[in-house]
Amino acid sequence: MSITLILFWFLSVLALFSAAMVVASKNPVYSVLWLILVFFAISGHYLLLNAQFLAIVNIIVYAGAIMVLFLFVIMLMNLNKSNEPKRNKWLNLAGVLAGGCLLLVLVAALKNAETKATLAETGTGNIGLIENLGKALFTDYVVPFEISSVLFLSAMVGAVVLGKKESSPDTAGQSGKSSEK
Amino acid sequence: MHLLSIDWWFLLEKLVLIMVIISLSLVIAMYTTYAERKVAAWLQDRRGPNRAGPWGILQPLADGGKLFFKEEIIPLVSSKFLFILGPSLAMITALLTSAVIPWGTSLHLFGREMPLQIADVNIGILYIFGVVSLGVYGIMIGGWASNNKFSLLAAIRAASQMISYELAMGLALIAVLMLAGSLQMSVIVQNQIDHGWHVIYQPLGFVIFFICALAECNRTPFDLAEAENELNFGYHQEYSSMKLGFYLFAEYINMFISSAVMATLFFGGYDIPFVNEASWGISPNLLALIGFAVLMAKIFFFLFVFIWIRWTIPRFRYDQLMNLGWKGLIPLSLANMVLTAVVMLILKK
Amino acid sequence: MQLTQRAKHVDRHPMTWIERLYFWNILKGMLITLRHLFKRKATINFPEQKRSFSSVFRGLHVLNRDEEGRERCTACGLCAVACPAEAITMEAAERLPGEEQLYREEKYAAKYEINMLRCIFCGLCEEACPKDAIYLSQTFAPSNYSRKGFIYKKDDMLIPNPLTEPETYKKALGERPAKMIGNQ
Incomplete structure (x- = not known):
């Protein structure tokens, strides 16, 4: 097992677990903090793909700026466990249904996509480096x-x-x- | 010696470098607190701390010891984990930044070339920005976890200040990046060795960057985040003992790192001014050490300027701070960027 | 109307463009602080160096003895009456036979207290004393942890005996021998 593979599995598990915790956390501030962890894990994936620019921009823009604004709003609203409104049972069911539908659509869309041919090149691709990315953005x-x-x-x-x-x-x-x- | 296809010597070499640089930044931050008290005293015609050891040089140890022995208070209803996470994050982000700064050329030891830089990544500058933008979390989490409205408001005040000044800082840097043609720190330094320091080409950019660095480090005249007397001590109001020490200490490490960044980006990094050191014909190891010493001298000069400014200029009001950031520095840095681009285009033709 | 020539007119004109940049003014301020960096320091390293007092400095009280080592105070209470801060209390007692070498007069102060927190060190007690038994020395009251510690008893203020410990007596006398001798 190469180091890249170990890192890949570690980051994937971290990303999925944190994403689940974003939904599962009772306190919205904790949700935001878990979401930041998700962004870090995703940035780690970008790094594995040798896309350094994307990785760091993901951290600067999402973790560094947008999530701070999220935190601003949530901290100022003072949402606590104690004053969380009681949710309707039917509303919960509707949410589960909607989420399931989205999953279905995603699976249906990705089922026929050719995953084998476009397997990401971990560590070897260099389209994510800033020179290549800039050239691609400003020409093609x-x-x-x-x-x-x-x-x-x-x-x-x-x-x-x-x-x-x-x-x-x-x-x-x-x-x-x-x-x- | 290949296990898991890692070059273990490489790992060891980097580990040693990381240890050295982190302990160096800690020691320098420690003695910056001492320097701050001494310089403040001298500027006010006093003597400063002179009791602990000769000339008071053990004063930082005494301060640290005092902080360690203070009673640790954690507010009862706050989230304990986040309350501890806040200062830890502040410290971690402060220390992380040093990873991409080139501290000198390379040492030749045991037949290996050992660059005095932890990671010469393609996106050096952006890495610094990324870590600096994360520094906000230490403040915000600490302020929120204190479960105190004053702390929360102060944390938000500090965070919005840091975000506002990050923009102007980034825009001021773009002109430098255009000159250097790269985001890589080592390339930027090499460009200055070849063509002269960037501060000659970018005086306005440097001034903007310096002002923003003051604001990012929460230093006077922009230290609203921790205005003890008029704004209720800021986000670390509920903190005591070494957790408070971590916040205060992180500020000094930030000061050291931003001095290093300024020296690297605008003042030639480890370049020795006015001489061509390559023609001296001395061993590269010695040359690397001299370069490191020169970089340190530049850093100490900036640290002195930081302290000097603190004990000269009074604090800004919050609306003045925001006005300066959004209406003053950002348009100015945009203009600087466009001007640089135009001049470069004309000169290239 | 101007009473003196020293009044300074406040300039309230709107700031010019240069002034609004603040750079020039900040630079001026920084130069001023820089100049102070090289000035002589005003601090005196206290326990090692001491500031010299003037010869008329009024510090802690000393209860005096005569040249034979007898207490001069007769507990007449004039100092307590003269004291504007009402810091002095005393109790008188009669000298018993056999105590002649201790007290000069037939009456002496059995208890003599000065509250140093109330005392304003004006020196009126010294002026009021007909026997020259109290005078103000050139030391000041050291700090203390409790209020009680600032109420000085007779033992705290009594000067050492000139016959048995002449050196400490001389030291406690301070720079006032001229006055002492003139009042024999």
Whole structure:
């Protein structure tokens, strides 16, 4: 068993277990912390695929920025075990049904996909290195890349507009700016 | 000696390097606390600690001993695990950053070439950013687990400050990366050895980076995260004993690491200024050690500037802090980036 | 209206662009602190070095003896009356036969206490004393852990006997021999 394989299994188990704990945790703050662990495990997988750039960007953007905003919201809402609302039994059942349907669709979609031919090259591929990734993004995929940047720009403009709507001009500028993140 | 297809000598070599660098950063952080007290005293015409040992050089040990023997208090209704995780995370993230900094060229020992850098990864700078962005969690988890509204608010204040200044820091760095053409730390240093220090080409970028580094380390004038007197001591209000010590200590390690990053990115890293050391014809081992000493000298200079600023400039108000970050530094660093790109394009043609 | 020439006019003009950058002002401030780095330090390393007191410094009280080693105090209570802080209490007692070498007059202070927390070290007791039995020395009250420790008893203040321990007597006398001799 090579070291890569050991790491792969370790990271996979870690990722799946943490993902399960995200759902199972009673306290939403713990859920967020487990989710951060999931991102770390996924970054580890990226590293095994020699996609260093993706791995670190996953950590910077998701674990470092988005999850912090999640934590902000959850910590300020002060959701505790004690004041968790009682859920409807039927609502639980509906949730299980919806999740099962999603699983069914995913399995159906992936069943016919050719997994053998496109097996990931652990440790040898170099498309994830920053030079190759940059070249690919700015030559082959330049149109989708630019379109997605326009999408982000519009999201930023939207955030500023929403923030400016407040009556007091001082606070409006502040919230508009910070929601750009 | 191949088991599990790992080069065990390589592993051993890296382990030794990691041990050395971590203990070095701990010792330097320890003596930065001493330097802080001494310099503060000198700037205020006092003498500073001079009782523990000659010139008070054992003072950090006395401080540490005091923190260890203090009573440890864990709030009853807080989550004990997270309460301990907070300071541990702060310490871990502070120490992790040193992994990609090139501390010198390479040593030649036992017939092996041993680079004085733990990991020369392709994405050195981004790694530093990733770890720094994780530093927020130590503060937030600690503040939340304290189960105290003041701590929570202070933690959120600190976290939003760090996130805000990370942006300007990253944008200021992009111009440097364009000059160097790589994210790899060793390549960036080599580029400076060949073409002169980046601070010559990027003075504005350096100033922005320095201001952001102050904010990232929660140093004055941006130390709102731990404003003892007017903001209720910040996120570590409920902490006592060595757990408080960890938070405070992590700040000093962060200071050391960010000084090292600044020296590496803008001041040539282990490059000896004004001379071509390769033409001296001395052994590469000695040369590596001299380079390491030069890097340390640069780092100590930055540490002194950090302390000097702390005892000169008063604290910013929170809205001033946010204004400076979002309306001042980010547009400025964007302009710096565009300007650099334009100049580079013109010069290349 | 200006009473003195020293009044400083406060400049409240809106900041110019340069001033709003703060850089120049921060630089100026940093240079000021840097200059202090090389200045002479004001601190005195206390237990090793001591600041010298002026010759009229009023510190802890000393109960005096005459040249034969007898206590001078007769417990007349004038010092207690003169004390503005009401820090002095005393109890008088009659000298018994055979105690002539201990007390100079027929009456002496059996108990003499000064509360050093109340005392303001004004020296009025010294001026009030007709027998020159109390004077203020050039030391100050050392710190203590309890309030009780600041109530000085007679034993704490009595000067050593000049006949049996002349050296400690001289030391306790301080820099005031001139006054002592003039009052015989």
